[in-house]
Amino acid sequence: xxxxxxxxxxxxxxxxxxxxxxxxxxxxxxxxxxxxxxxxxxxxxxxxxxxxxxxxxxxxxxxxxxxxxxxxxxxxxxxxxxxxxxxxxxxxxxxxxxxxxxxxxxxxxxxxxxxxxxxxxxxxxxxxxxxxxxxxxxxxxxxxxxxxxxxxxxxxxxxxxxxxxxxxxxxxxxxxxxxxxxxxxxxxxxxxxxxxxxxxxxxxxxxxxxxxxxxxxxxxxxxxxxxxxxxxxxxxxxxxxxxxxxxxxxxxxxxxxxxxxxxxxxxxxxxxxxxxxxxxxxxxxxxxxxxxxxxxxxxxxxxxxxxxxxxxxxxxxxxxxxxxxxxxxxxxxxxxxxxxxxxxxxxxxxxxxxxxxxxxxxxxxxxxxxxxxxxxxxxxxxxxxxxxxxxxxxxxxxxxxxxxxxxxxxxxxxxxxxxxxxxxxxxxxxxxxxxxxxxxxxxxxxxxx
Amino acid sequence: xxxxxxxxxxxxxxxxxxxxxxxxxxxxxxxxxxxxxxxxxxxxxxxxxxxxxxxxxxxxxxxxxxxxxxxxxxxxxxxxxxxxxxxxxxxxxxxxxxxxxxxxxxxxxxxxxxxxxxxxxxxxxxxxxxxxxxxxxxxxxxxxxxxxxxxxxxxxxxxxxxxxxxxxxxxxxxxxxxxxxxxxxxxxxxxxxxxxxxxxxxxxxxxxxxxxxxxxxxxxxxxxxxxxxxxxxxxxxxxxxxxxxxxxxxxxxxxxxxxxxxxxxxxxxxxxxxxxxxxxxxxxxxxxxxxxxxxxxxxxxxxxxxxxxxxxxxxxxxxxxxxxxxxxxxxxxxxxxxxxxxxxxxxxxxxxxxxxxxxxxxxxxxxxxxxxxxxxxxxxxxxxxxxxxxxxxxx
Numbered sequence: 001x002x003x004x005x006x007x008x009x010x011x012x013x014x015x016x017x018x019x020x021x022x023x024x025x026x027x028x029x030x031x032x033x034x035x036x037x038x039x040x041x042x043x044x045x046x047x048x049x050x051x052x053x054x055x056x057x058x059x060x061x062x063x064x065x066x067x068x069x070x071x072x073x074x075x076x077x078x079x080x081x082x083x084x085x086x087x088x089x090x091x092x093x094x095x096x097x098x099x100x101x102x103x104x105x106x107x108x109x110x111x112x113x114x115x116x117x118x119x120x121x122x123x124x125x126x127x128x129x130x131x132x133x134x135x136x137x138x139x140x141x142x143x144x145x146x147x148x149x150x151x152x153x154x155x156x157x158x159x160x161x162x163x164x165x166x167x168x169x170x171x172x173x174x175x176x177x178x179x180x181x182x183x184x185x186x187x188x189x190x191x192x193x194x195x196x197x198x199x200x201x202x203x204x205x206x207x208x209x210x211x212x213x214x215x216x217x218x219x220x221x222x223x224x225x226x227x228x229x230x231x232x233x234x235x236x237x238x239x240x241x242x243x244x245x246x247x248x249x250x251x252x253x254x255x256x257x258x259x260x261x262x263x264x265x266x267x268x269x270x271x272x273x274x275x276x277x278x279x280x281x282x283x284x285x286x287x288x289x290x291x292x293x294x295x296x297x298x299x300x301x302x303x304x305x306x307x308x309x310x311x312x313x314x315x316x317x318x319x320x321x322x323x324x325x326x327x328x329x330x331x332x333x334x335x336x337x338x339x340x341x342x343x344x345x346x347x348x349x350x351x352x353x354x355x356x357x358x359x360x361x362x363x364x365x366x367x368x369x370x371x372x373x374x375x376x377x378x379x380x381x382x383x384x385x386x387x388x389x390x391x392x393x394x395x396x397x398x399x400x401x402x403x404x405x406x407x408x409x410x411x412x413x414x415x416x417x418x419x420x421x422x423x424x425x426x427x428x429x430x431x432x433x434x435x436x437x438x439x440x441x442x443x444x445x446x447x448x449x
Numbered sequence: 450x451x452x453x454x455x456x457x458x459x460x461x462x463x464x465x466x467x468x469x470x471x472x473x474x475x476x477x478x479x480x481x482x483x484x485x486x487x488x489x490x491x492x493x494x495x496x497x498x499x500x501x502x503x504x505x506x507x508x509x510x511x512x513x514x515x516x517x518x519x520x521x522x523x524x525x526x527x528x529x530x531x532x533x534x535x536x537x538x539x540x541x542x543x544x545x546x547x548x549x550x551x552x553x554x555x556x557x558x559x560x561x562x563x564x565x566x567x568x569x570x571x572x573x574x575x576x577x578x579x580x581x582x583x584x585x586x587x588x589x590x591x592x593x594x595x596x597x598x599x600x601x602x603x604x605x606x607x608x609x610x611x612x613x614x615x616x617x618x619x620x621x622x623x624x625x626x627x628x629x630x631x632x633x634x635x636x637x638x639x640x641x642x643x644x645x646x647x648x649x650x651x652x653x654x655x656x657x658x659x660x661x662x663x664x665x666x667x668x669x670x671x672x673x674x675x676x677x678x679x680x681x682x683x684x685x686x687x688x689x690x691x692x693x694x695x696x697x698x699x700x701x702x703x704x705x706x707x708x709x710x711x712x713x714x715x716x717x718x719x720x721x722x723x724x725x726x727x728x729x730x731x732x733x734x735x736x737x738x739x740x741x742x743x744x745x746x747x748x749x750x751x752x753x754x755x756x757x758x759x760x761x762x763x764x765x766x767x768x769x770x771x772x773x774x775x776x777x778x779x780x781x782x783x784x785x786x787x788x789x790x791x792x793x794x795x796x797x798x799x800x801x802x803x804x805x806x807x808x809x810x811x812x813x814x815x816x817x818x819x820x821x822x823x824x825x826x827x828x829x830x831x832x833x834x835x836x837x838x839x840x841x842x843x844x
Contacts, residue, residue: 105563133532187659
């Protein structure tokens with residue numbers, strides 16, 4: 001079972017590594033190791049900075065490229081849409097249309113074929129319907145035309161004689177989204193809109209044709225109106241995917257729809273290829289720097305090693321006759337000079353020390369003899385003291401004494417006078433006398449009051 | 450007792466019933482006449498002329514006691530701007546109007562042709578004081594609810610072609626509006642040519658409403674070797690043609706023989722001095738400056754009262770006024786004969802009217818079951834504008 005490495009362990013490992021690399025071995029190896037370690041740090045730092053810089057650079061370049069692409073796309077798409085609008089606007093001014101509106105019953109012989117043959121800006125999929133002022137179809141290029149009677153459409157086109165646009169949701173057209181473009185057909189005789197030209201423009205087909213023409217299908221595309229997506233082509237949303245949004249400054253009436261487009265790269269920016277490349281170059285650089293460090297450090301420490309050999313020889317043989325060669329860099333030369341000076345100084349100190357040792361040794365011999373004599377005397381005194389001490393020790397312990405006569409029982413069970421006992425067991429002698437109290441007791445009547 | 454009571458109560462009751470019957474008819478409300486025409490047109494004057502003709506006739510009729518024992522005639526006007534869809538809306542609305550007996554149309558045949566099914570479905574009597582397309586009356590419906598007191602293309606074309614031939618123009622070019630009206634004229638021309646080999650059509654050109662120039666078509670006709678242009682169109686395109694031809698050197702200007710609708714607007718004002726430099730003649734049916742049995746003075750007096758009109762020179766489209774006037778008078782007769790506002794009966798009455806001395810001619814009778822045209826080819830003549838912009842017959 002593997003235990004997790006905590007911070008303390010990491011510190012210890014770091015310390016061990018540091019000691020192993022930098023504190024053991026020859027100095028030139030340590031210098032080389034230090035230089036290598038430094039090179040590793042520099043390589044890692046350069047690698048990290050390079051990675052970030054390359055990433056930023058690639059992202060910036062990609063963004064610039066996409067902006068440029070988006071601008072071109074927007075321009076071309078606007079041009080396409082505007083050409084459709086221009087074509088429809090131009091068509092709405094065609095006198096044949098107003099003729100058809102005024103002559104509904106007589107125009108069927110030509111207006112159907114005219115409308116069916118008209119393809120705004122070359123787009124054959126545009127559904128064209130010519131309507132009267134109520135939105136009822138007069139002619140159309142679709143088999144079953146519908147009524148365009150939306151009140152807002154009629155208000156804008158018929159009442160205000162202004163073009164109208166809207167978003168339709170219909171089947172087909174590549175995406176289901178269609179632009180509805182309605183243009184008033186104004187008769188110069190009345191100065192008012194007498195009919196409507198309605199076009200349903202398939203958003204998907206126009207966008208697809210444009211994307212195909214510009215060869216940009218690999219990038220994602222989305223068209224929006226007022227923030228709502230009309231169609232999407234391969235555009236993937238997600239973090240790390242760059243997208244550029246750009247307004248589509250179309251002419252009226254499509255302008256009212258607030259069209260915009262968004263393009264995006266569906267490829268995530270991956271710099272994994274950079275890592276092996278960088279690892280290979282970093283390893284080569286590390287190897288080179290290691291060799292170089294060893295070489296440089298070896299060269300730098302050659303004089304030190306010579307100095308070390310002399311020092312070792314001096315240490316092993318004790319011979320202080322060797323001298324280091326004073327050569328190499330200034331600091332090494334200074335070290336060699338100092339070393340030689342140190343050898344000379346050590347040799348001089350040694351000689352002085354020997355002389356002083358001899359003098360001291362002589363003094364020590366005299367002192368030693370005196371010391372031996374004093375020691376003997378001391379031992380004798382000690383013997384005496386020991387003997388006295390032994391005697392003193394006989395009075396130690398519990399002495400059985402008669403409470404009346406004060407005789408003391410010895411080890412053999414005999415009762416002795418206290419004077420006898422003490423005299424036998426100590427060196428004390430007794431001189432007898434009478435104390436005043438006893439004298440008073442014994443001889444009170446004889447004594448003067 | 451009963452006889453005494455009857456003698457006392459009977460006379461006052463009889464008087465009361467008579468009074469009630471009399472006031473009942475007068476209080477029944479007006480009889481309506483509709484008019485849907487191109488009032489929104491900037492240059493058109495035919496619509497106003499028609500409205501004035503109807504109103505003058507109504508004024509006369511109402512001042513003489515109205516119709517159906519005292520009911521007034523009233524005109525309901527709608528502006529269809531020559532758009533068939535709008536005319537259809539108006540016709541539906543008018544058909545739903547109580548006591549509406551008939552509807553007048555305007556200058557544009559196309560506005561009415563589209564509504565023929567609706568007119569006959571709703572049994573709406575259509576009175577045509579201007580639209581010249583033959584198919585307005587020859588519509589194939591039976592019973593036919595369309596009646597015309599106006600020019601029709603089958604009479605206009607022979608008049609124009611005959612005039613050209615009289616002028617020595619043996620090769621003519623047709624310049625026609627690209628509508629059913631223009632194509633109808635073309636059909637009539639083809640029929641005329643089949644019967645009259647003395648004149649030929651060297652080129653036929655079409656144009657559309659709203660075209661800004663007719664020079665391309667004119668050059669094509671001239672290049673084909675035409676001696677004159679037969680023009681079928683209304684006043685805006687007619688004015689363009691006249692101004693463009695007038696701008697050419699005199700030797701390149703072809704005479705223009707036109708259908709009558711150039712007079713559907715104030716053509717002299719629209720063309721200005723160019724009109725004097727172009728040889729233009731056009732079809733008409735009524736010369737307002739000719740005293741028609743003294744009736745024109747009577748009409749002017751009413752027009753003066755109603756519209757503050759001082760002279761008939763103020764009427765830019767006299768045919769419209771005269772046709773509408775006569776047609777309104779004929780309608781009033783038919784309403785009287787029908788005895789009510791039932792449109793079916795009014796239609797039938799129109800076919801059974803007696804002789805009527807109108808402004809334009811004596812109608813004897815105006816219509817029959819087989820003839821819904823009140824005028825005849827004899828009423829058609831060529832005219833031109835004089836130096837003062839007045840329409841003068843070419844005698």
